[in-house]
Amino acid sequence: MSVMKLSNIFMNMLGLSAIALAVACNEEERVVELRTIKAVIELPTTKTALDGPNANGVYKTVWASGDAIAVCSSDGKTSEFKLKSGENTNKGEFEGAAELGSLIAVYPYSIVKGKSGSTISVSLPEVQEYVSGNIPAGAYPMVASSDNSSFSFKNLCSVLKFRMFGDLTIKSITLTPNDSNIRVSGDAFIDINSKELVVYKDANPSVSLNCPDGVKLTSEPTDFLIVVPAQKYVGGFTITISTNEGIVVKTIKSDMTLNRSTLYPSEVFECKVGDGKDNIVFDDANFKTYIIKNFDTDGDGEISHEEAMAITKIDVDTDNIESLSGIEYMTNLTELNCEGPFVWSGYEPEEGEGKLKTLDVSKNTKLTKLYCGFNQLSSLDLTKNVQLERLRCAGNYLTSLDVSKNTELTRITAYNNRLSSIDVSNNTKLAIIDLSNNQIKSIDVSKNESLTTFNCDDNLLTELYPYNNSKLTTIYCSNNKLSSINVSKNAKLTDLAIYDNNVSEINISNNLELIHLYCDNNKISELDLSKNSKLKEVSVNDNNLTSLTVSSCPEIVFLGADNNQIKDLDISDLVALKYLNCIGNPLATLYVFEGQVDAITEMKIPSSTSIVVKGSEEPGDWADKEFWHKSLGMRFTATWCGYCPTMATSFKTAMANYPDKIELVNLHASSSNLAFSGTSLLASIFNITGYPTGIVDYRTRIGNSDIDYTAKLIVNAAKETENSYPTKTGISFRSSASNGMLNLDIKLYIKEKGDYKVTAILLEDNIIGEQNGAGNDYVHDRIARLAITGITGDEFSTTADFKTVNKHYSAALPSSLDKGNLYILVYVLKQYGSQTVIRTADYGDYYVDNAASAAVGTVQELILWGGNEDITDGGEITLN
16 A cells, blocks of 8 residues: 655645625615625635636636625625626626625625624535535635625635545545544634634534545546645644545644645645555544544554554444444454444433444454444354453344353443343353343343342343342333332342332332332332331332331432322321322322421322321320420620620529520621621611620510629529410420531420411530630630521411421531531520510510520430429428
């Protein structure tokens, strides 16, 4: 084969200039009329066709039959102007309809897609049609602008001319930049201001010159001209010549800058295909182009046997490759990726179609990874590939697949084929099997003890026995003909999908790790989920269930139970639930916790279903007992406040003197180093004008004074609440923090019907820092950091005595907080109603009925038998 270095055969032969166009029109603006444009081609010039060169090395340019120009007005409208006269001359008249005023003209009309602002979108042809001795028709773009009758066109591209002789017939010539980031055809735009052509980064990486009837070479040179964008070609480019006897490839690997309006001819060379003794012969031009680009180490434009043996990995798309002939010489190949085009759908690629119909890897005995999916393969022989570890042949036409010799396999992905059976008994190292969407009636996986993922969706299975597969985490066998499945030995199972089968019962009591369960459209009448506390998604639509208990699965986010026979459903323990589907059931009652319905993103239930707050039906044993009462102390403070430490000590003294009867929250002003967003609103409610100030139970204002005296005022205020307002609410709650999120579930016990509010605040202890009047090492405790509810409380009402109310909240935890020193404070506000109002000033219609706090991550149980016990008269005693 003839070998040439293009770096030595290109030379600049010609400078190309512009064309002047004369435009005939009147002066009235924005009027559309039939117009004639006189297009005058001046020398030296190149445009639609070449004639020359003359004695000065200049090509004369003439208009060609069928030429058309796009004329764009200022408002973006584009009109076609066609050559009326002047064919084969440098003067032509074009006729069309356009508005008056400033216009932009682009040649040829066929590439223009539209005008937007200061750019014109164009599409450079990916395939140019060969014209004997001339530029391909309609392939050489120009632009001009004018607001008068004179247009000066500017050429935008370069021209390459390849001159060759020989005995072959040329079918096509393809130019591909060696830098994969460079594009040469497809979508581009013309900058009207700079008159420059810019090719988009997602345009096409090659441009071809097509010779539809073939061009027979002779002993005299034949010219082939191809138009390319004027730009720098980093790393040069590759020319792939398709002939009647095979592929000829020429490559230049040095940088080349092609200027606009310039023609670059090559030296004359003989075009011939090598004899194959020293270099590999490839059947497919595109495959050879890929191989040359990536593995031509000596830069001669060919692949020798030595270079072929050095190749260990091939990664090529087969959307334009029909044959991988030549890989038989790449005997050290360990990884071959020759998949067709596909798109991702969920966790795996969906079907596309490459052009490979056959694939012979019998000589590639060192292969460990083979990815040949999404082609048109009807057979695949892997008997010689005994080292193969991973196989993906999905999306083909395979009717059989023999992997009996491939004992090193760890993954088989063969979905979307036509397999009726497969034997994997020799593949004991398999961890992943994906055979979905085939025609398999049975499969034995008893020898595959390393198996972690098994997908056999959309087949014809009548039975499946994963007894020996203790490592399985995922089983997908939906849309088969299964009547039963036993997963009792699969303790690590996290995902189970068996929808669209004939299963009548399923026992998952041993599957404690289960997260996703899908068993829609079966015949299941009972389902025990009591052991599956980690479930997040449960879908049991279209079965025969008469009941469904989910109380042991608090993490469920999605619950689908459409079209069953469920009469009652209790979801009050599903604190994470966001999606509930339960239509098509005789569902009489849905039990929820207070506020749960509002927290659910999507809920579909029968319109006749009654929604009942769980716990509101019958009072518990708390109804006839007293609640333990705690008052709420609020201290309005700031780090810059020099008197504030005194009141802080007063509150600590009061809490020591009246133990376990007062909860405290410290509210820092917005100007404090420990500012809290809710302080301003609370301060406005209690008319706080100076710091420090204390408030007890939303009723009593506490000023700053002597420590012991102030402490006494605080205790007296707390006792006054207990004596004047018997406690009507009990509080219990649990909280957790993980992955930066705080979850809080509150249960309130209401003895007396009425209007209430509940407030929850995140507190932080042991913050060591500056405090005016106490130094830089002051320990700040019970500091308000985050309002979990509304800071003035979330309203709720009960219409009867002895009811419970459930609330669920979640909030993002600020990363700056010390997770080990966080507490939840919950307090309940009760409306005064008909009770006597005792307070320092008018602070609204509510007072604090009860309060409780506990560390984040713990449970605060309901405390009974609280409050001050009355003292009865025991009678007079006599002393002797």
